[in-house]
Amino acid sequence: MSITALDTERIYDAIGIGAGPFNLGFAALADPVYGLEVLVLESAEEFAWHPGMMLEGTHLQVPFMADLVTMADPANPLSFLSYLKESGRLYSFYIRENFYPLREEYNNYLRWAAARLPSVRFGAHVAAARFADGVYELDVHTSDGVHTVLTKHLVLGTGTSPYVPASVPECVISSPAAVHTSGYRPARETIASGSRIAVVGSGQSAAEVFADLLGSLRPDQHLQWVTRSARFFPLEYTKLTLEMTSPEYIDHFHSLPQGTRDALSASQKGLYKGINADLIDEIHEMLYRRQVSGHAPVTLRAATALQGVEHRDGALHINLRNQDDGGEFSTVTDTLVLATGYTYREPEFLTGLGDRVNRLPDGRLAVDRNYAISPAGDILVQNAELHTHGFTAPDLGMGAYRNAVIINRILGREHYLVEKRIGFQHFGSPEAATSAQPAPALLGARA
Secondary structure, eight states: OOGOOSSSSEESEEEOOOOOHHHHHHHHHHSSTTTTEEEEEEEESSSSSSSHHHHTTOOOOOOOOSSSSSSTOOOOOSSEEEHHHHHHHHHHHHHOSSSSSHHHHHHHHHHHHHOOOOOOOEEEEEEEEEEEEEEEEEEEETTTTEEEEEOOOHHHHHHHEEEOOTTTTOOOOOOTTTGGGGGGHHHHHHHHSSHHHHHHOOHHHHHHHHHHHHHHHOOEEEEEEEOSSSSSOOOOOOOOOOTSHHHHHHHHHHHOOHHHHHHHHEEEEEEEHHSSSSHHHHHHHHHHHHHHTTTOEEEEEEEEEEEEEEEEEEEEEEEEEETTTTOEEEEEEEEEEEOOOOOOOOOOOGGGGGGHHHHHHHBOOOOOTSSSSTTOOOOEEOOHHHHHOOOOTTTTGGGHHHHHHHHHHHHTTTTTTSSOOSSSSSSSSSSHHHHHHHHHGGSSSOO
């Protein structure tokens, strides 16, 4: 349906802003709910999920059941398995015997689902928001003008933005010699042409870029990988750790004081920002083979923090500091990839909602247990609650759970059965669990 077909007289039950995987999941789970009228608006002209990191052979770090719908509604026609069946690839996936879809495959699935959701509109930028007469009014810019649409609830899924450290000046990141991993694929040819190449950062994206560059590295080139992390941490993926991606751990984490939550978040990066262990082993094997052949022009440095980058004499001079012994030194490179992650930035239209947005004393969003940031519970967020809900916020596997909670809250009744406890272990002390306020019945599991 064209964006011009927007009904500016209708009051939608909910409008999602941003059409990444989480709000696509919201649209997919809302679609079969009788009487629930939702709209999802996306400023981009078409769907694209991390196109800059769509490297051949890379795969998700979560199983295929972490799709848009399965963990909340296994019979939903927009599941990953439904996509495979319609694409004629279900048996191929079955014979492959691998739970983890290729990243390109998952992107194709998301595009397939988006095309089947009439509530999702691309090329629609929300420029302003305000609250009047009991509803939210959104000014939506499209190719054919400005439309004002009305809604009772907002679901913010505007995503995260590439993070570039302040120590990297604009003149460096805007030059062809440097790129954030979010833009790596289109810049790969330029990056890989350097005689000296550096990757700075940690996590899965850094490892994938390093492996990609290492695979085509010539004997006359030098490749280095620098990370501030104490070591090249593997993603922790044992079963009892996975139980922390659960409703009861969210209950526990959310009940803690904000200072404790922040400290826990800082200590838990290996639970969601680590590197796939198989990829670490693959990189080591690649390095070993190069060593055997006599070609290993590679340097790896852990516990080494980026202090700054200067562009001079036709090269990039990277200033570094070892975190263990405090030694400061520099290295020179021709091209640079910054695998420095992403950060949440509030959408500009939130400023128009003023005191309808709850905030912590430090100004961050105060997200309640069931994902609302407004006193009335009518503004809800997706992946903006890392500081209040923990590392489950960006987890694709918890997206369907969160959307089930959000949809139940919008409806004021339990449409989707929401698990309340799934793990063998308990979190927190019995006293804390006894004194904690239970979630509203309509949001919990049936007795």
